[in-house]
Amino acid sequence: MDLRKMAALKVMEILEDQGYQAYLVGGCVRDECLGRSPQDYDVTTNAVPEQVMAIFEKVIPTGLRHGTVTVIEHQVPIEVTTFRKEESYKNHRQPERVRFIGSLREDLARRDFTINAMAKDRHGNLIDYFSGQEDLRNGIIRTVGLPAERFQEDALRMLRAVRFANQFGFRLDAATMQGISSHKKLGVYLSVERVTAELEKMFKSEKVCLGLQLLFRTGLIFFLPPFCHWGLSETLKNQEINYKADKIPNLNARWAYLLELCAASEKDVSPRLDDLKLPKRAKQQIARCFLLARQLVAPPSCQSDEDWCRLLLRHGLETVIEARHLAGLIAEKLVVPSECQFSMWWHKMPVHHSGQLNINGHDLMQYCRRPKGAWIGKVLYNLFEQVALGKIPNDKVILLKEGCKLGALDKK
Ligand code: ATP
Ligand code: MG
Secondary structure, eight states: OOHHHHHHHHHHHHHHHTTOOEEEETHHHHHHHHTOOOSOOEEEESSOHHHHHHHOSSEEEEEGGGTEEEEEETTEEEEEEEOEEEOOOBTTBOOSOEEEOSOHHHHHHTSSBGGGSOEEOTTOOEEOTTOHHHHHHHTEEOBSSOHHHHHHHOTHHHHHHHHHHHHHTOEEOHHHHHHHHHHGGGGGGSOHHHHHHHHHHHHTSSOOHHHHHHHHHSOGGGGSTTGGGTTOOGGGGGSOOOGGGGGOOOHHHHHHHHHHHTTOOTTTHHHHHHHTTOOHHHHHHHHHHHHHHHHHHSSOSOOSHHHHHHHHHHHOHHHHHHHHHHHHHHOSSOOSOOHHHHHHHHHHOSOSSGGGSSOOHHHHHHHHTOOSSHHHHHHHHHHHHHHHTTSSOSOHHHHHHHHHHHHHHHHO
16 A cells, blocks of 8 residues: 555544544545545645644644645654635635534535545545535536635635636536636636646646646636736637647646747747746746747748757757647647657767767867857857768867867857
């Protein structure tokens, strides 16, 4: 058995021995029913946080206000949350304050969707008051209770509905779909961070086409920060989402495709990525992918195989392949070498970055008797290209001689 599950069951056993109730709950119960491996095992209990902290030796008070304590069992962190009810939602977001309660049923009733509102005791018996298992079987995302109420309480649930439908290839039940259509405007109350985190989870699923379709068809995306600040035309709602988007294997390229769907111009890309508050490295990679894809779609400036190889050296195989995928989604016909061809060229190259040359800037300065300057970077890149393209060998003496010649040319 999974070590994490063993740890969760042990925590539950200890709680029960102390006279409390304890259940596995939420995502792990759903994932087990689906035959998927859960991300983590969460436990819910009627013991209040102080009681949980008094029972276990190693505990971290992760979110006491929300009733959550992390218990370390078998070196595995297990989140233990007290049965709770959420009260007085403000600004259509999950409330800061909650009330602890004694009823599992009420705790399950405050959860977002029927498939997320099931619990399991430590003997494996399922507690399913809202027909979550039936919805799982039929592939349906349905709110617990009335969609209108649940989306007014917390607007993030609309985006979560789309994310779960996408993740599992499920459909939204008619009332839940209707609820999103009529409450989508509440999306503006959400924080960018939460929107980006949900989209990121969606993009990490195996497929993305369904989620993107739902976001645009329902029009929800036009009300989510930061998208709602971009002045997007609602006609974008009717655009075709390319089913081949499912084949984009990479998270960054999926973000780049979303920017394409939002009709970003080349100068929009950087500020829009800032708006999404993505990590710096991701932003750089997404921008590279987006811009290179645009270049590949435009009439090719590369004429010969050598031109393509130079492009490959400038951007690296990974970026070229990502951008090629994206370009394939936005152009009807692509006049670009195949992924396989790029990959073959790349693997034939003896070097892939200038650090692999058998000389460095210092060697060049000494040999050419010239001081430091911008010339070094230029000369090294030129030598690197020539070696990668098989024009000269990666030999120290030859590189130094050739480097000096190039350096002298650069001086003129
Ligand atoms: P994942 O596998 O992606 O983590 P999850 O269902 O575990 O999916 P979490 O965000 O970890 O999702 O939330 C854990 C549980 O808490 C959910 O299964 C659901 O029961 C409940 N939950 C989370 N967010 C909300 C929300 N906004 N409104 C109501 N219930 C929620
Ligand atoms: Mg989870």
